[in-house]
Amino acid sequence: MSGKQVYDLNYKKVPKQARAKATVNAIIQASAQILVEEGYAGLTTNRVAERAGVSIGSVYEYFPGKEAMVAAVATQLVEVMLAEMQSALLRAERLAFEPAMRHWIESLYKISCAQHQLLKVLLFQVPFVHQVPAVAGMRAELFRLALVGASKTREYHFIHLSRESLYLITSMTGAALLQLALMPPPGLDIDAIIDELTQKMIQWLYQARDGDKH
Amino acid sequence: MSGKQVYDLNYKKVPKQARAKATVNAIIQASAQILVEEGYAGLTTNRVAERAGVSIGSVYEYFPGKEAMVAAVATQLVEVMLAEMQSALLRAERLAFEPAMRHWIESLYKISCAQHQLLKVLLFQVPFVHQVPAVAGMRAELFRLALVGASKTREYHFIHLSRESLYLITSMTGAALLQLALMPPPGLDIDAIIDELTQKMIQWLYQARDGDKH
Amino acid sequence: MSGKQVYDLNYKKVPKQARAKATVNAIIQASAQILVEEGYAGLTTNRVAERAGVSIGSVYEYFPGKEAMVAAVATQLVEVMLAEMQSALLRAERLAFEPAMRHWIESLYKISCAQHQLLKVLLFQVPFVHQVPAVAGMRAELFRLALVGASKTREYHFIHLSRESLYLITSMTGAALLQLALMPPPGLDIDAIIDELTQKMIQWLYQARDGDKH
Amino acid sequence: MSGKQVYDLNYKKVPKQARAKATVNAIIQASAQILVEEGYAGLTTNRVAERAGVSIGSVYEYFPGKEAMVAAVATQLVEVMLAEMQSALLRAERLAFEPAMRHWIESLYKISCAQHQLLKVLLFQVPFVHQVPAVAGMRAELFRLALVGASKTREYHFIHLSRESLYLITSMTGAALLQLALMPPPGLDIDAIIDELTQKMIQWLYQARDGDKH
DNA sequence: TATGAATGAGTATTCATTCAT
DNA sequence: TATGAATGAATACTCATTCAT
Numbered sequence: 001m002s003g004k005q006v007y008d009l010n011y012k013k014v015p016k017q018a019r020a021k022a023t024v025n026a027i028i029q030a031s032a033q034i035l036v037e038e039g040y041a042g043l044t045t046n047r048v049a050e051r052a053g054v055s056i057g058s059v060y061e062y063f064p065g066k067e068a069m070v071a072a073v074a075t076q077l078v079e080v081m082l083a084e085m086q087s088a089l090l091r092a093e094r095l096a097f098e099p100a101m102r103h104w105i106e107s108l109y110k111i112s113c114a115q116h117q118l119l120k121v122l123l124f125q126v127p128f129v130h131q132v133p134a135v136a137g138m139r140a141e142l143f144r145l146a147l148v149g150a151s152k153t154r155e156y157h158f159i160h161l162s163r164e165s166l167y168l169i170t171s172m173t174g175a176a177l178l179q180l181a182l183m184p185p186p187g188l189d190i191d192a193i194i195d196e197l198t199q200k201m202i203q204w205l206y207q208a209r210d211g212d213k214h
Numbered sequence: 215m216s217g218k219q220v221y222d223l224n225y226k227k228v229p230k231q232a233r234a235k236a237t238v239n240a241i242i243q244a245s246a247q248i249l250v251e252e253g254y255a256g257l258t259t260n261r262v263a264e265r266a267g268v269s270i271g272s273v274y275e276y277f278p279g280k281e282a283m284v285a286a287v288a289t290q291l292v293e294v295m296l297a298e299m300q301s302a303l304l305r306a307e308r309l310a311f312e313p314a315m316r317h318w319i320e321s322l323y324k325i326s327c328a329q330h331q332l333l334k335v336l337l338f339q340v341p342f343v344h345q346v347p348a349v350a351g352m353r354a355e356l357f358r359l360a361l362v363g364a365s366k367t368r369e370y371h372f373i374h375l376s377r378e379s380l381y382l383i384t385s386m387t388g389a390a391l392l393q394l395a396l397m398p399p400p401g402l403d404i405d406a407i408i409d410e411l412t413q414k415m416i417q418w419l420y421q422a423r424d425g426d427k428h
Numbered sequence: 429m430s431g432k433q434v435y436d437l438n439y440k441k442v443p444k445q446a447r448a449k450a451t452v453n454a455i456i457q458a459s460a461q462i463l464v465e466e467g468y469a470g471l472t473t474n475r476v477a478e479r480a481g482v483s484i485g486s487v488y489e490y491f492p493g494k495e496a497m498v499a500a501v502a503t504q505l506v507e508v509m510l511a512e513m514q515s516a517l518l519r520a521e522r523l524a525f526e527p528a529m530r531h532w533i534e535s536l537y538k539i540s541c542a543q544h545q546l547l548k549v550l551l552f553q554v555p556f557v558h559q560v561p562a563v564a565g566m567r568a569e570l571f572r573l574a575l576v577g578a579s580k581t582r583e584y585h586f587i588h589l590s591r592e593s594l595y596l597i598t599s600m601t602g603a604a605l606l607q608l609a610l611m612p613p614p615g616l617d618i619d620a621i622i623d624e625l626t627q628k629m630i631q632w633l634y635q636a637r638d639g640d641k642h
Numbered sequence: 643m644s645g646k647q648v649y650d651l652n653y654k655k656v657p658k659q660a661r662a663k664a665t666v667n668a669i670i671q672a673s674a675q676i677l678v679e680e681g682y683a684g685l686t687t688n689r690v691a692e693r694a695g696v697s698i699g700s701v702y703e704y705f706p707g708k709e710a711m712v713a714a715v716a717t718q719l720v721e722v723m724l725a726e727m728q729s730a731l732l733r734a735e736r737l738a739f740e741p742a743m744r745h746w747i748e749s750l751y752k753i754s755c756a757q758h759q760l761l762k763v764l765l766f767q768v769p770f771v772h773q774v775p776a777v778a779g780m781r782a783e784l785f786r787l788a789l790v791g792a793s794k795t796r797e798y799h800f801i802h803l804s805r806e807s808l809y810l811i812t813s814m815t816g817a818a819l820l821q822l823a824l825m826p827p828p829g830l831d832i833d834a835i836i837d838e839l840t841q842k843m844i845q846w847l848y849q850a851r852d853g854d855k856h
Numbered sequence: 857t858a859t860g861a862a863t864g865a866g867t868a869t870t871c872a873t874t875c876a877t
Numbered sequence: 878t879a880t881g882a883a884t885g886a887a888t889a890c891t892c893a894t895t896c897a898t
Contacts, residue, residue, distance in 0.1 A: 005253075019877095020882065039219075039341050045868055055884045060869065125341050127253050164406045167399050168390065172411075175389030176382065185381050192378045200382075200418065259893055269859045274894070433681075447898095448861065467647075467769050473889055483863045488890065553769050555681050592834045595827050596818065600839075603817030604810065613809050620806045625814075632842065687872055697880045702873070 007128055008064045009071035015062060024062050026052040028076055031069045036117040040125035043070065071132045074122050077115060078134040082141055084111045089149045097153040101205075102198045104146055105177065109194055112181035120182050143170055161208050173201055221342055222278045223285035229276060238276050240266040242290055245283045250331040254339040257284065285346045288336050291329060292348040296355055298325045303363045311367040315419075316412045318360055319391065323408055326395035334396050357384055375422045387415055435556055436492040437499035443490060452490050454480040456504055459497040464545040468553040471498065499560045502550050505543060506562040510569055512539045517577045525581040529633075530626045532574055533605065537622060540609035548610050571598055589636050601629055649770055650706045651713035657704060666704050668694040670718055673711045678759040682767040685712065713774045716764050719757060720776040724783055726753045731791045739795040743847075744840045746788055747819065751836055754823035762824050785812055803850050815843055 015021045030052035034043045045066050049056040063069050088107035092100055112119060122129050129135050161169070176197055184190060229235045244266035248257045259280050263270040277283050302321035306314055326333060336343050343349050375383075390411055398404060443449045458480035462471045473494050477484040491497050516535035520528055540547060550557050557563050589597070604625055612618060657663045672694035676685045687708050691698040705711050730749035734742055754761060764771050771777050803811070818839055826832060 005255075015882095017882075023882080041341060044866085046866095056869080057871080057884050058882075061882070065868075124338055127255065127339050162406070164402050165410060167402055168407050168410055168414075171393050171399075172386045172390045175393060176386045179385050179389060185385075188378050188381055192376070193382050196379060196382055197386075204414065258891085261892095263860095270894085271859050271896085272857090275858080280893075443861095445861075451861080469769060472887085474887095484890080485863050485892080486861075489861070493889075552766055555683065555767050590834070592830050593838060595830055596835050596838055596842075599821050599827075600814045600818045603821060604814045607813050607817060613813075616806050616809055620804070621810050624807060624810055628810075628846065686870085689871095691881095698873085699875085699880050700878085703879080708872075 005128070007067040007071075007131070009068050009128070009132060010064070011062055011068065011072075012060070012064045013062055020062070023052075023054055023058055024072075026054055027059055027062065027069060028072050030054075032073045032077075032118055035070070035073060035121045039121055040070070045069075067128060070122075070126055071128075073118070074126070074129055074132045075134040077118055077122065078132075078138050081111050081115060082138070082145070084114075085142065085145055089145055092149070093152060095153070097150070098202055100149055100153055101202050104149060105173065105194060105198050105201070108142070108174075109177050109181055112178060116181050119178075123178075123182075139170070139174065142174070146170075161205075165208060169201065169204060173197065219342070221281040221285075221345070223282050223342070223346060224278070225276060225282065225286070226274075226278045227276055234276070237266075237268055237272055238286075240268055241273055241276065241283060242286050246287045246291075246332055249284070249287060249335045253335055254284070259283075281342060284336075284340055285342075287332070288340070288343055288346045289348040291332055291336065292346075292352050295325050295329060296352070296359070299356065299359055303359055306363070307366060309367070311364070312416055314363055314367055315416050318363060319387065319408060319412050319415070322356070322388075323391050323395055326392060330396050333392075337392075337396075353384070353388065356388070360384075375419075379422060383415065383418060387411065433556070435495040435499075435559070437496050437556070437560060438492070439490055439496065439500075440488070440492045441490055448490070451480075451482055451486055452500075454482055455487055455490065455497060456500050458482075460501045460505075460546055463498070463501060463549045467549055468498070473497075495556060498550075498554055499556075501546070502554070502557055502560045503562040505546055505550065506560075506566050509539050509543060510566070510573070513570065513573055517573055520577070521580060523581070525578070526630055528577055528581055529630050532577060533601065533622060533626050533629070536570070536602075537605050537609055540606060544609050547606075551606075551610075567598070567602065570602070574598075589633075593636060597629065597632060601625065647770070649709040649713075649773070651710050651770070651774060652706070653704060653710065653714070654702075654706045655704055662704070665694075665696055665700055666714075668696055669701055669705065669711060670714050674715045674719075674760055677712070677715060677763045681763055682712070687711075709770060712764075712768055713770075715760070716768070716771055716774045717776040719760055719764065720774075720780050723753050723757060724780070724787070727784065727787055731787055734791070735794060737795075739792070740844055742791055742795055743844050746791060747815065747836060747840050747843070750784070750816075751819050751823055754820060758824050761820075765820075765824075781812070781816065784816070788812075803847075807850060811843065811846060815839065 011024075015024045027048060030048050031043060034047055034051060038047075043066060045059055046056055048066070048069060049059045052059070059069075063072070085107060088111070089104065092103040092107075095103060122135075177194075180190060180193060185193075225238075229238045241262060244262050245257060248261055248265060252261075257280060259273060260270055262280070262283060263273045266273070273283075277286070299321060302325070303318065306317040306321075309317060336349075391408075394404060394407060439452075443452045455476060458476050459471060462475055462479060466475075471494060473487055474484055476494070476497060477487045480487070487497075491500070513535060516539070517532065520531040520535075523531060550563075605622075608618060608621060613621075653666075657666045669690060672690050673685060676689055676693060680689075685708060687701060688698055690708070690711060691701045694701070701711075705714070727749060730753070731746065734745040734749075737745060764777075819836075822832060822835060
């Protein structure tokens with residue numbers, strides 16, 4: 001099945017000294033840059049080392065192979081995006097349900113846009129991204145953040161949604177936003193699209209609350 | 215930007231004799247099999263030749279490189295899927311708008327499922343899939359098919375949709391169906407999800423016809 | 429236990445065309461030369477390729493790794509030595525038991541001397557020599573040759589030897605000859621040593637025939 | 643000629659303080675363990691340091707390179723074996739010639755058995771063992787021990803043996819015992835073999851004393 | 857035209873050794 | 878003195894591609 005290789009995606013050695021941490025960080029940054037500029041096929045261990053200004057030996061001191069470097073890039077990206085989402089949601093804590101929803105969607109879109117190059121490569125070229133724990137858990141984490149936000153508004157009732165409806169809504173919203181950020185349709189008004197998406201989502205949720213079945 | 219290599223994705227020589235056509239076909243089938251079984255990284259020209267029962271020299275007789283083989287696989291896949299969609303829609307020609315819609319969605323889902331392994335590899339591992347003309351044009355072609363079908367029903371009014379709305383609806387539906395087919399959520403009732411998706415789509419289209427603005 | 433790695437010591441592809449056979453042969457000869465000149469640690473795949481006047485790719489076309497090259501060298505060496513022993517014994521077919529014995533011993537010594545450099549490296553540096561089938565079976569084959577020769581003389585009676593005695597005699601003779609050939613004691617008269625060795629062996633065999641127990 | 647590299651096999655710094663001695667000892671023990679478990683190819687300086695619980699820097703404080711560690715292991719092994727031989731012979735001081743001989747042989751066999759793993763790796767994998775002074779001198783030392791023992795018995799006459807005979811006897815006995823200890827023939831009665839070996843040797847020596855020529 | 861032997865640049869990875877702290 | 882992070886030359890091996898037969 002699709003050549004599911006099992007790669008060792010963990011650190012070989014966790015850096016403790018400050019110097020070592022700097023080295024590992026340089027490697028991750030270099031990997032990210034190369035992924036963006038050259039794609040996954042362009043990422044070679046020696047190139048990473050060179051770009052990081054570090055010897056190839058140091059790279060292998062901390063990473064068991066290049067897959068682990070990519071995994072580290074992905075993990076860091078997820079962490080950054082989730083942190084940004086969290087702080088974005090924090091800034092919108094007192095909003096009512098509808099503007100909160102809009103805020104959530106817009107934030108996710110903006111944050112995805114900011115990382116669209118790296119996201120594109122990781123999601124569409126790296127065969128094992130979904131084996132990276134942080135990536136595998138991102139959807140759930142995003143959903144958790146949304147729930148935490150929603151629970152602070154009065155209209156928080158979508159607990160009534162079936163698991164299927166929940167999946168559909170989040171999957172569609174997420175996919176639509178990601179497509180928009182990573183492969184923006186040329187010549188269209190993105191803001192209008194996001195606007196409409198928001199409306200649809202809210203409408204959908206209200207319906208679910210009020211007892212759906214169109 | 216993402217290492218946008220320019221590959222030669224075309225045939226080197228268009229096969230005319232029956233024997234040559236058989237050779238080319240064997241190469242494409244072998245490539246597809248290997249992509250499914252080993253992933254894109256597992257596809258090597260020599261392996262393709264061996265699997266196809268053809269000499270490596272013959273492979274290079276027709277293809278300028280391995281990217282062109284993958285492109286041929288993708289092109290053939292798109293053609294097969296579109297043909298299947300077309301014949302599925304043909305079988306549903308006399309339906310009313312709503313069941314026609316449902317049929318379109320279900321057909322797309324089923325056809326995607328049937329090819330989910332190859333689709334997954336092509337979409338999530340091959341860096342240049344979207345440079346393959348057939349792939350780049352597939353969304354438009356699918357939409358054209360939908361339109362052709364819709365134009366035969368009375369309720370055909372979504373010409374009034376803005377290009378943004380159109381994009382949003384097709385993008386969301388497509389993305390949702392693809393996710394469902396390629397990465398089915400474990401433990402959920404897929405039919406129910408598709409059902410709900412269909413309802414929402416129809417509802418949105420009706421709203422658009424009736425003058426939206428929730 | 430001594431890091432018993434399991435290496436693939438077989439050919440990857442058996443050469444059929446004459447050109448391919450020449451390539452494989454060049455590789456084996458080059459490996460043997462390098463083993464003699466630089467020792468096992470000095471044998472690197474690229475060096476073998478260069479010395480053989482062949483590209484590194486061709487080396488890997490036929491051998492799965494450098495261990496297999498060394499195994500091929502060892503196999504060929506054993507074959508050559510056994511063939512030489514056989515033809516040496518053939519030349520001594522009509523001899524009586526005692527001179528036949530002497531001939532057998534002297535032949536083995538000479539043949540070992542002729543290959544002493546390669547033997548030294550293979551036996552004392554290559555961790556997996558005894559996993560090479562030809563090497564593992566050499567002792568038995570040498571013994572078989574000795575028996576075939578002995579069976580043509582009247583004095584052929586050592587069938588009465590216990591398996592332990594047999595082992596001891598062959599092991600001691602073999603080891604002594606090998607030491608003599610590979611690490612000749614400086615300043616001693618080798619011929620005298622071989623002479624004495626022969627006498628002792630014959631004497632022991634006679635004793636065994638006559639009902640030993642000193 | 644067999645890639646005769648010249649290695650620096652000596653200590654870089656002779657440890658004087660107790661702590662330093664402990665460090666050096668830990669390094670030697672670790673090296674010995676790794677040699678036994680992983681073979682010579684598995685011995686790497688970093689692994690030795692780790693196993694010894696010492697930093698790689700400290701390893702290089704005392705040893706100029708990994709060859710010197712292996713040489714130290716070999717030296718220590720020889721010392722241990724010779725010491726054990728000596729004490730074994732001491733325990734047999736009052737024996738007559740024949741049982742003394744038997745004792746000498748059995749002791750050597752047992753002591754070789756006890757170290758067979760390390761011996762195997764050192765003798766059959768390490769290219770430079772015979773450049774280690776202790777190893778090069780071991781045969782002579784063993785012989786000296788034998789002589790010292792023999793000189794205390796009445797039957798001590800083999801001074802009459804030619805240097806060639808002496809070489810042959812010791813070489814054969816030694817080689818046979820080593821083979822027995824390192825590569826025991828499966829399914830044979832080892833004690834019986836040693837018994838017979840002893841008898842032969844004694845008989846041989848008596849003959850030499852009495853004026854040989856079978 | 858078809859074959860498959862041959863090529864060799866390129867890549868991942870190891871490991872002895874150094875040296876700043 | 879002890880540490881262990883860092884080094885980088887060296888090595889095994891792959892695989893897209895060519896070309897003589």
